[in-house]
Amino acid sequence: MAVTKSAELVIDRGEDVWVWDEEDRKYLDATAGLWYTNVGHGRTEIQDAVKTQMEKLEAYPTFNDLANRPALELADRLAALAPVDDARIFFGSGGGDAVDTAAKLAIAYWEKLGQSSKNVIISRQNSYHGTHGFGTSLAGIEPNRVGWGPLIEHTERVPHDSVEATAAAIDRIGADSVAAIFVEPVIGAGGVIPPRPGYLEGIAQLARDREVLLVLDSVIGAFGRLGTWFGVERWDVQPDMIVFAKGVTSGYLPLGGLVVSGRIAEPFWGVEGNVFRHGATYAGHPTCCAAALANLDLLEAGGLLARGRELEVPLLEALAPLAEYEDIVEVRGGTGLLAAVELSPRLLSSLPQGALSFAQRMRSADVLVRPLVSAIAISPPLTVTEEHLRLIAEAIAWTLREVDR
Ligand SMILES: Cc1ncc(COP(=O)(O)O)c(C=O)c1O
Structure with a gap:
């Protein structure tokens, strides 16, 4: 500074x-801004969509039973595109708050199933998961973790490229104490480190075997950066949750969120009285969602999405x-x-x-x-x-x- x-x-x-x-x-x-301007700068299609939405309804909350059409449409569209069974969408304002939502949801999920001891979250050395409370505590870039006083206790770092070391960490902590593992498909801010062959599949298998939730942090990887919608379709993995932000609007307006599998959503949707007491002011912001819808159209048109791979x-x-x-x-x-x-x-x-x-x-x-x-x-x-x-x-x-x- x-x-x-x-x-x-x-x-x-x-x-x-x-x-x-x-x-x-x-x-x-x-740099596409901060890894986000996937469709390029100045796209009039997004500008027009934002203006039209602003003229109709600039903003309105989505707490409780409140909804708006762009948020509903975007949720349906993302759920249909996501490589997740019976996908549901939880909106927020960016990547960092979606990471914190994922961490809280993972812990709350196990608690609702009567397994409240499953509350440790594992992340990888060199990983980056934003600047919020959980994201800072999960950070694998060491300088990002220091100088803030005590962080959230129940987190654990593992080597970024070793399934065996991750298995050993889960076994040492005890699988009945581990809620989730957070993984970027390609580590971004920690140095752009692609996964070695078999790593992501190995971690997915390990998570399944040990009953640990797999959270893919695709804040950078989604919406074409890796050539697919959510950046994970290139590998044979079925995440329980996917964190997204950035490219969902190509950064034109702030928006982030979570794809959640039906299995993880079930205790909250299916059991009366099970509340998830968590939500951001701008969740489902109609103008941000309108920008995202126009952005998805652009990614779809002319094969732009696939350019990330080509x-x-x-x-x-x-x-x-x-x-x-x-x-x-x-x-x-x-x-x-x-x-x-x-x-x-x-x-x-x-x-x-x-x-x-x-x-x-x-x-x-x-x-x-x-x-x-x-x-x-x-x-x-x-x-x-x-x-x-x-x-x-x-x-x-x-x-x-x-x-x-
Ligand atoms: C993988 C990953 N997760 C989370 C975040 C945090 O997103 P935001 O800066 O929108 O809070 C970032 C930001 O770069 C990121 O790269």
Whole structure:
């Protein structure tokens, strides 16, 4: 904060894969905002849907028996698309509050079944699950966990890529004490780490065997980033819940939520007196839902959804040659339209603010990327072309030569 307070980059407008700052300088948006502008900037279809809804009913709550048509329509549409049995939708405002909803729902589910000892939640090292209470406590990025005083006690971290170590952790804690495991299909903010072959299927099988709920955090992975609606259809896994946000509206308005399987919803819907005392002010916000409906139309049209998969190899191939630079430790990606370029400790320590400084220097090459702890992340809109991917790789190479001078 101290460094940026007098040096902001003020983004003024956007169109497709491009944004402009207030000085009218044009940048390639290689991050799709914050991994969310999946359909690209400036889509009039979403603008029009929002305006029409605003003119009719801008907002109204959905507590108790209250509902509105866009929220009902969106819930039906998402439930039909989700790879979850008898899916139900719980809306919120973004990814972080949906993570907390999932954690509370997992614990409440077991409690309703008379198993209140099942209240530990497992997450993976390097994972990111937002900034709310549970999300902070579940964080696998260590710097995100410290400095906040005591976190929620009943959480446990396991290695990000080992089914065996996860099984051992569940057995050590006792399966009768574990409520759920949270898994990003591709770890995002923790460094863009795709799952190794068999990992997700192995975790799904383990969760089934030990009667632990499987919560897929697809806040980044859904709505085309991995080439499918919820990012998990590429693997043979049946999650109990899926967390979504970001790409559901392509970020045009804030919206997040949960897909919940009928089995998990049953104790709340099916038994009178079983209340889930939890809900956010803007849950089912009609204007946000109208934006989402228009966004889903755009993802459906012209095969845009599948671009996340079609472009995964071209993105990795464009970036792979960067690994030859001495200051690049690794290029990761290949599963969906997202990748990371890991910077060497030498380079990171030579820059005043590590990866952030590298990303800032890349602006001189007219490309915006996202700094992570020790890498830069690339996750452009699904509307990018292979030519854009080449420009991103060139900008990184140019910046590497610049910082080496
Ligand atoms: C996997 C994952 N979960 C949760 C979140 C939190 O979402 P939000 O920032 O909308 O609260 C994020 C945000 O980047 C995320 O990447």
